[in-house]
Amino acid sequence: MPAVLQPAAQGPARRSTLRCVTSGPLPDPPFRPWQGKDSNGGGFISYRPDDQAAAAAWRQHMREMLGEEGFARWQRSAELIQNPRPLTDTERAVLRQAAAPLLADLAASGLPVPDIREEAHEEREESACGWIQGPDGTGQGIWVLLDSSAAGQVAQLAEQFQDWAADLLHDAGRPLDWPACPRHPGAPHRLDPQVRDDRAVWACWESGQVIWPIGELAMPGGARPGRRRGRRP
Numbered sequence: 001m002p003a004v005l006q007p008a009a010q011g012p013a014r015r016s017t018l019r020c021v022t023s024g025p026l027p028d029p030p031f032r033p034w035q036g037k038d039s040n041g042g043g044f045i046s047y048r049p050d051d052q053a054a055a056a057a058w059r060q061h062m063r064e065m066l067g068e069e070g071f072a073r074w075q076r077s078a079e080l081i082q083n084p085r086p087l088t089d090t091e092r093a094v095l096r097q098a099a100a101p102l103l104a105d106l107a108a109s110g111l112p113v114p115d116i117r118e119e120a121h122e123e124r125e126e127s128a129c130g131w132i133q134g135p136d137g138t139g140q141g142i143w144v145l146l147d148s149s150a151a152g153q154v155a156q157l158a159e160q161f162q163d164w165a166a167d168l169l170h171d172a173g174r175p176l177d178w179p180a181c182p183r184h185p186g187a188p189h190r191l192d193p194q195v196r197d198d199r200a201v202w203a204c205w206e207s208g209q210v211i212w213p214i215g216e217l218a219m220p221g222g223a224r225p226g227r228r229r230g231r232r233p
Ligand SMILES: [Zn+2]
Pocket: 181, 182, 183, 184, 189, 204, 205, 206, 207
């Protein structure tokens, strides 16, 4: 069962299991033909585009690190960064459906709504991968598991949109928690996307209480229980 379906009690600790990570920071290996050192002592990948020996050494290093299957996926993702792949009809439909309630909640919060690009910049197993682009032109990969329920897909995507929103809010100098829990205004925290009774909901991870269904952050008429206004940042 995907981690996103776990109960709320674990709170933010489980978030790390859902992070969209395809290639984490690499351990600092001994000197390689493709690697240099920056001024802080950290490693970076560096070889001239026409240095085929260094490129081959880099690929071999990645193959050893990732194994054959992981390497093939990594290589495909590297190609997709250069040349994103148009989504299939299924991928497009799945991502559109999962994103719709989140776009509604972002708009209801007065936040910019990202442009959803129907192109894959990476490959993930059993997933539909897309790309969202913000008003400043910065983008982020998004994905949902194809074998998840519709509600599960919304909850998966919700967390990725929360990270996207946090970046926007950070740049605007605003609190990063979106959507903020209305039950804990004194100790602000973002709501936790969960699946309850086959519905994707925003829940308070402290109390486990469902605050509202994802996509219904602003109800027709604006007012929601416990809130004076239909819009919140
Ligand atoms: Zn709360």
